[in-house]
Amino acid sequence: MPVSSSSVLPRISADDPQLDVAEALLTLLRDASTEPRPDIQLEALTLAVAADLPVLLWGEPGIGKTAALTQLAEALDLPLTTVIASVHEPSDFSGLPIVGDDPAEQGVPMAPPDWAVRLVRAGRGLLFLDELSTAPPAVQAALLRLVLERRIGALRLPPGVRIVAAANPRSSAADGWELSPPLANRFVHLQWTHDHEVVVRGLGGTWPRAALPRLDPHGLPEAVDFARRAVCGLLTARPALVHRLPSSETRRGGPWPSPRSWEMTLRLIAFATAAGSSRDVLSLLVRGTVGDGPGLELLAAVDRMDLPDPEDLLADPAAAVLPERGDLRQAALDGVVAAVRARPDKSRWDAAWELLVRAVRTGAPDLVVVPASTLASLRREDWDVPASIEELAGVVSLSRRADEAAARVAR
Template identity: 50%
Template sequence: MEHQSTALEALGIAVAARVPVLLWGAPGTGKTSVIRALADAAGWPCETVIASIREPSDFAGLPIVADGSRVDFAPPRWAVRLAEAGHGVAFFDEVSTAPPAVQAALLRVVLERTVGDLELPEHVAVVAAANPPEQAADGWELTPPLANRFCHLDWPVDARTIAAGFAGGWPDPTPPDLNPGWERRIPVARSWIAGFLTVRGPLALDVPDNAAAAGRAWPSPRSWDMTARLLAAAGKASELARSLLVRGCVGAGPGVELLTWLAEADLPDPEVALAHPEGFILPERGDRAYAALSAVAAAVATDPTPDRWARGWRVFGRATAAAPDVAATAARTLARCRPAGAPVPDEVKAFAPLLRDAGLLT
């Protein structure tokens, strides 16, 4: 039960954070049921679309001639219903049995939530389910562009889980309770990832050579950005669910490397640093120092009041003596978010030539 409950926890966080998520599992293991149950528990309408029996026009829109002078792409009814509801789950089932032409039509739907000429509301989550190609009816590997748009989660099933469900009933999923204002932590999580990629540059983009691996999770700027969003949303999550989400976006190897780096880096909380700039201690290693300072700048950028902007520069002023090059690189982000009319603190003088060259200081 523990492994399946953790996968369900990760699934709920991805849905709540509106990161497209793909649930992989053998046929007949309850993937479709649990996704529908999660939507019901959250009070969201769920539109189920069987990808394997659909045509590309069911996702790209049906071209129709309007007014004799233009061509519109009419959306299908399932998309119209979600748009009218204003929220919900667009659930694409049997994705691994969809031919490449249908997968191509799904690209814009998954990434932009746009169906034909209809843009789905922000609060519509995209969820998919698939069987491994070797277990699917006429299965296809996912194309790399489509695979890279999802967070991939495996749906584990064991004898104890099945026995408990038959004996006592299947538990109802509970929608996750995300921290209020969690989206303000996204820029901070991006800063952490930026620090990690300064030492693991090859992982910024690493497309697998074989089709099977390219049809699952692998690192790209897009999937790293999804990782940042999920790290920000998973503030209350268990450590294992957090690991599943990270590995589900960028793959097992890169995901474990990032989580290990974060654990060893022991980065300071940027809000604590802003509250007490005089107590800020810059990490010694360059990659960790860059991540820590970038996180402070990103935290200021999410709420750029004059006081927070000044406190941010006090943090950077303390860092200048220890790592002037690192501080100068991260200072550009802080300079860009200057509040209107905010006075320039004395700490900016150390970065003045660099900021003037970048057009951020007159």
């Protein structure tokens, strides 16, 4: 059931002052409830907050970034502290020098701002750095230590404080600046867009509810192992992706791969795996940390990690379970044929044909055309053709005729 966040409406009458009546009307307008609703943006944001990583929401003005952060803080029961970065001086983040009794002996301490003191006293909270893209370079430089080391002057923010920032693209920001590469590389960048149905339903009084991901306590070691294998496997095969600073100023202000951002990516994969998050959520987080190109390569590597071992498939083709997704099934079948090519044997060749027949019966027939053609070319003279190949002959022939027809049309 939705949970209402409204307060009890006070009694009003026609004799009450008009401002009191106006306040009662505002109370009714603020009346809203929340409901569980799939929202990959909100889930990605909540997962990154749970992973204790700084998040930067990119979106046009008025898209609902601030409202999302306010609702997130309420849902997680965290006090929200909002700091408009663009209206502050660098000393507001690095600390103001305070001369003590004996500066020659004690030095000059850097006094933190009042909002930082309140966060330390509370021991927990959500620090919201708004309008980050309109902060001048000097302020961005001062924010580096806050975002990475969580230090403001002489204070260190406690572990219970999470950091989320928001920014408008330079084209729509008031006197906007590109983010400096060192600051940009410290954030998980999430593109924030509006969902028409969510907005309409929210204006009607019901907004989606943010909730911390439910992590499986028994699967934490496996989640960490999976994340490490995914990231290390990709970087072993593609060492050039370990650090790649973009050439353009605009792209340097977004996500790009570095040892720091790969470490953040590894943490996010572990959290998403332990939470059972969808691939769409994982895609937002990965691409928002190392960029689209490296992120998509990593997602492809993660998909390949889920593929069944070709040797296991060949050992018991009758009980084999092939992936449901077309691209993964194609990769699994290609892997089986590659295994037979690497170690050709009549029994393995027959088992591969049995797997292809199983694939035709349980999925799209066109996926077996290329593996079947390749497997047929591996036949030795003394190998009898299995009877099951007749079931595939029609599929291969039909596919070839379709390709020939398409080629004729293209001419």
